[in-house]
Amino acid sequence: MPFSQAEIEEEQAHFANVITTFQQYAAYSLAANNRRRKDLFTLPVADQEILESLKYKEKLAEADRAILANAEFLNQVVANPEIFGHDLDEDDGPEEGPSGGSGGQSTTGKGHPHDHPQTHSHSHSHSHGSHSHSHGSPSAITSVSDTSKRKKYRPTDFDMDKLRSTLKQFVRDWSEEGKSERELSYGPMRDALLQHFADIPPEERGNFRVLVPGAGLGRLAWDVAKLGFACQGNEFSHYMLLSSYFILNRTDEIGKHTIYPYVHSFSNLPSNTAMLRPITVPDVLPSSLPPGSNFSLVAGDFEEIYGAENNEDEPQAGTWDAIMTCFFIDTAKNIVNYLRIIHRILAPGGVWINCGPLLWHFENNSTNDPSIELNLEEVKALARKIGFEISNKRTIDTTYTNNTQSMLGYTYHAAFWTATKVI
Numbered sequence: 001m002p003f004s005q006a007e008i009e010e011e012q013a014h015f016a017n018v019i020t021t022f023q024q025y026a027a028y029s030l031a032a033n034n035r036r037r038k039d040l041f042t043l044p045v046a047d048q049e050i051l052e053s054l055k056y057k058e059k060l061a062e063a064d065r066a067i068l069a070n071a072e073f074l075n076q077v078v079a080n081p082e083i084f085g086h087d088l089d090e091d092d093g094p095e096e097g098p099s100g101g102s103g104g105q106s107t108t109g110k111g112h113p114h115d116h117p118q119t120h121s122h123s124h125s126h127s128h129g130s131h132s133h134s135h136g137s138p139s140a141i142t143s144v145s146d147t148s149k150r151k152k153y154r155p156t157d158f159d160m161d162k163l164r165s166t167l168k169q170f171v172r173d174w175s176e177e178g179k180s181e182r183e184l185s186y187g188p189m190r191d192a193l194l195q196h197f198a199d200i201p202p203e204e205r206g207n208f209r210v211l212v213p214g215a216g217l218g219r220l221a222w223d224v225a226k227l228g229f230a231c232q233g234n235e236f237s238h239y240m241l242l243s244s245y246f247i248l249n250r251t252d253e254i255g256k257h258t259i260y261p262y263v264h265s266f267s268n269l270p271s272n273t274a275m276l277r278p279i280t281v282p283d284v285l286p287s288s289l290p291p292g293s294n295f296s297l298v299a300g301d302f303e304e305i306y307g308a309e310n311n312e313d314e315p316q317a318g319t320w321d322a323i324m325t326c327f328f329i330d331t332a333k334n335i336v337n338y339l340r341i342i343h344r345i346l347a348p349g350g351v352w353i354n355c356g357p358l359l360w361h362f363e364n365n366s367t368n369d370p371s372i373e374l375n376l377e378e379v380k381a382l383a384r385k386i387g388f389e390i391s392n393k394r395t396i397d398t399t400y401t402n403n404t405q406s407m408l409g410y411t412y413h414a415a416f417w418t419a420t421k422v423i
């Protein structure tokens with residue numbers, strides 16, 4: 001379905017705002033740390049002296065250094081945004097007030113498909129290939145028509161929160177530290193996939209197409225490609241897409257980058273290490289997929305891309321052998337439509353592997369989006385009505401971008417299942 005000029009411009013503007021958020025990270029985060037410094041000076045001198053003896057000021061200085069290291073990393077992530085095909089203006093104008101239209105819970109403004117050129121610089125030839133999903137939308141090649149009217153964007157707290165979460169997502173997907181968290185959810189999902197295709201010799205796995213919607217920073221999809229399956233991740237957040245592109249296509253060394261994802265909050269910390277410990281990424285060489293691997297990440301909204309019923313260029317119905325949803329199905333506004341799409345695009349006998357909670361992302365949204373919020377029993381009943389046979393049901397206790405050294409931690413009792421398309 002072609003997009004209107006207004007939609008294309010909105011998408012371009014949203015992309016530009018995300019880039020600005022990355023670029024403004026240092027100023028924003030240093031200012032937040034400076035508030036602590038200023039607060040110190042409001043105290044009686046005697047109290048300041050006690051805190052001085054505890055090296056509180058040194059801790060603030062270390063936090064500044066960690067923030068600057070993060071900023072250096074984040075600036076590298078967005079160093080060449082033009083590779084995404086969006087035209088960015090120079091942003092010389094006065095700052096726009098904190099608006100951004102980001103009051104809702106969606107990660108992007110619209111999440112329209114746009115080109116995400118996976119032009120990998122890997123030395124060997126996987127067919128990660130440049131994968132384009134323009135869907136009639138010229139958004140990737142059209143510039144914002146009147147860029148001179150765009151004012152410089154001032155990132156909101158909501159934007160910065162997204163960016164800080166992205167740093168933690170790097171830990172989940174691409175660090176040694178994140179391994180235990182990954183193994184709790186990605187591990188059983190990979191096992192279920194291997195079990196479903198147990199009769200297929202490993203060298204023939206490339207004939208089977210696996211889709212990972214809401215792929216985040218791409219690790220589960222990458223793991224599946226590493227096992228030899230043809231794997232496609234799908235993601236619509238620019239924060240995630242810029243970051244996954246950087247780690248997958250621009251990172252040539254294990255442990256190349258050091259980030260400090262826990263520096264932004266001083267609460268619930270047993271020690272300075274809990275807050276200031278460095279995390280190195282990646283823990284594996286992203287280019288180490290076997291030669292001939294078929295791995296791609298497609299940018300855009302899951303429902304728009306895979307739900308389009310009459311896309312003659314790229315028909316979806318019945319074309320996927322497996323779909324793996326990890327912490328994804330609760331991003332639905334209408335879960336009926338999500339499950340219908342998953343069912344329709346699976347091949348007969350295809351498998352849907354799910355792991356995640358039901359934290360309905362649009363519950364209480366401020367953007368007047370509809371939100372259907374089912375409980376687990378209802379979701380399973382819905383899946384059966386749509387034509388799935390559910391097996392292998394269990395609960396997996398797992399975390400999501402947890403600081404393992406914090407005094408506060410959330411555990412999800414995530415629902416896991418394997419479902420096969422029976423009708």
Ligand SMILES: C[S@@+](CC[C@H](N)C(=O)[O-])C[C@H]1O[C@@H](n2cnc3c(N)ncnc32)[C@H](O)[C@@H]1O
Nearest residue numbers: 107214215216235236237300301302326327331
């Ligand atoms: C909770 S995160 C899970 C990420 C990843 N699967 C993991 O387990 O780390 C949900 C992801 O789905 C993406 N997402 C949400 N709605 C989407 C949609 N309609 N189309 C594509 N991606 C979407 C979000 O941007 C986010 O990265």
